[in-house]
Structures are given as C-alpha cells and as structure tokens.
Amino acid sequence: MSWSAAIKRFSLLKGCRTVVLLNRSWRQLSSQTRAEKRQLIREQIRKELGQGYVAELKEFRANGAKRSEAPTTICEQKDGLQFPAFDCITLSQRRVSLPQDFMDRTTLVLLSMRGVGLTMCDTYRQSFVSEFQDPNLHLFSLEICLVDNWFFRLIRNTLESRLREKLKPSTRHDQFVCQLTNARTIRSSLSIHNSLIGYAFLVDHSGLVRWSAHGKPTETELKSMNFCTSKLIGEVESTHKH
Template sequence: MNRGYFADMAEFKQHGGKIAEANKVIIPAMEAVKFPDFEVCYSDGKTMKLPFRLCDNVVGSDKSSVPKATLVCLSFRASSQEMINSWSRPYAEAFSKSKDVHLYQVSFIDSWLLCRGPVKRFLLWTMKKPNHNESNDTLQRQTVYSFGDHYYFRKELKILNLLTGYIFLLDNFGRGRWKGSGLATEDELSSLFSSTSLLLDE
C-alpha cells in the first residue's frame, strides 16, 4: 500500500490508468460491499461524511434526502483529473434532470504541509468558484476535498496506484454496485448509465 511513485508510474505505462475493465453489469445487492465512510470538505470549509446511506432508523422526509444513486469519482493526483472528467461530464449530462442522483468529485490531499490548518484554509479558499447559477440541472454535482492519511480507506477499496482515477457507483445503502478506472470508454459509460437507471428503478 505504501509503494512509491516509480512503481505506480511503471504500472501506469503498462495499462494507461485502466487498472481493470469496468463492470459489464450492476453488482447484485446481495453481493455488494459497503463503501467505507470518509470525511470531505467543501471549498467553504464545511465538512460532511460520505457516502449518504439509508439507515434502519431513517423515516419520512429524511429518506427522500438520500439519493438512489451516487457516483463517487476519486482522484489522488492532479494527473488523473482528465480521467475523472471523462466519466463525470457525460454522466452529469445523462442524469442532469434527476433529483435522485448525486455526483461527487473527490480530490485527496495527503501532503503533511497542505493538511496544516492555515495552509488548508488558504488552499480551500483558492479553490472557491463563483456561483453563477449557469445551469438548471437538478442533479447535485459537487467538488469536494479529503485531507490527511487515506491508507486504510485505500486498503478497504484495494486502491494501490495513485496516478489513476477511480469511479464507484453507490446505491442508497452506500453499497458499491459498479466500479471503473482510468479513461472512460463508450461501452463502459453505457454500462454505467444502465446500472444507474436500474438503481433509480429499485
């Protein structure tokens, strides 16, 4: 889990960031594994826990606030942003009118210096984007940041290579129902879209 940059780069040159082919079909609910909880920050400094999940004690209107499908895009290095965009942009277009779908692009920041309070606050401030309300999309699309050591988080998800992007589709119980990596292909996007539609119909 703590291998170095050069090992990641050597592997990256072999497969171009495509750690494995994405799922062809949705993972059945009975076989799906719970996605690990982790904390993220918005650019305004507010924090929250992901993923949102239905609990046994959630009732009434609280249930409606939990999305039926959540796409979580994980980026550990800036070099993977193009890969993340190849998934998130077409996904946001495909489900732009769905209130039951959330999309989170998560940038992980593990540098000791950048995680220090004053530096962290300045970094988040520089990442603030003006709210122009340009879009009438219903889909909730958020860019968030996670600071600190993510060793155990990555271990649970079996993430070794930090140079590529990782995509996880979660259901309303926070279970991983589909996953992909690297640059999206047309077939993989089609599979992702159909899997999301199945979750919306469940």
C-alpha cells in the same frame, strides 16, 4: 587549611567535574542517537514512498494503470462493498457524512489523488451530468480529492482556494471535498491501487458500491456507467413504492 585537606578537596572537585563531563557526553550521545534514529525513519519513509511512486509511474506509463475493464452491469446487493465511513466538508463549506448521505438515492463518487486523475474523473462526471438532467431523480454526485501528502495538509486553505479557482462551473464546489485524513484507510477500503489515476464508484441507496471503474474511461465504460445508474435508480424508486 592543611595540605592534605587541600589535596582531598581538589580530588573531590575533580571527581565532580568528571561526573559532570561524563553526564554531558552521555546526553550528547543520546541526543545524537535519537537524531540518527529519526533520520533513519525519515529515510525509510522516503524510500517506501519513492518505491511506491516509481512503481505507480511505471504501471501508468505501461498501460495507463488500467488493470481491467469496468463491468457492464451492477453486482448483486449481497456482493456490494460497504463504502468507508468518514465526515468531510465541501469546498462550499457544506458538511457531508458518509455513508449516511448516500441513503435513499443513487450516488456517483469520483475519487482522485493527482491532477491527471482529476481530469479522468471529470470525463465520468460530464457523461453522468449529460445523461441524467432530471432534478426529480434520486441522484447525488460527490467528487473526492484524497490527499495523502503531509505537506499539502499544512497548506490546506491554499490548496482548497486553488481548487475553487480551477473547478468550473462553480456549482461543483458544493459536491467536491478535499479529504486530508484517513487517506490510507480509504485507499485500502476502495482498493485504490494507483494514485495517478481516477476512480468512479456507483453507490446504491444503502451505501454499497455496486459498480466501479478506474483509469481513463472508454466509451463502453461510460455507457455501462449510465446503464448501471439507471438500474440503481430503478431500485430506489422500487423501494419508495414499497
């Protein structure tokens, strides 16, 4: 090989190596850029969640996150709120389809997202169970634990197992669901303004929310809930007569 040919070959090899190094550097830069973008998105999500939780905690400490007293009677059917549609499975593995399973009966729906809210919901439940013990009444109750945390979705089986151990009596398992999907949609549809408290909804025989309450219930609110339940039972019985 002549000297000039050797120099030419060396130049070509050097050029190829330069291109390879440039491509490698570009890929590293692109990878770093993607990683930085992902990190920025994570930080933004944490910031939004943190701000939301801080605001909820502040409201809870100030007034128990109770923005108003529950109404003393049911709203007109034309003013009722359509309960969001979704399928779920109870802790006893029974499938529930909403709002189809509300049809032809009166239903008390209790919704919580945290332990303190679950305790509040149990106060509503106990009053409801104590007041309406006749098995011939067209009544149904459903407790929903709405999970909006991605971590708990990963340990669903463990979460449900602990709930089975905690919830007494065990007959509650057939009326308790742990809902891990569509949390934002459900929360928005039902105006869940604070995740720390419990919510109670009376749903009529056509799937419409006709009465609701939130936070720690007062004695007056529990009496209103039972009174409104009786009125909705009357609507169901009237429907069956016709």
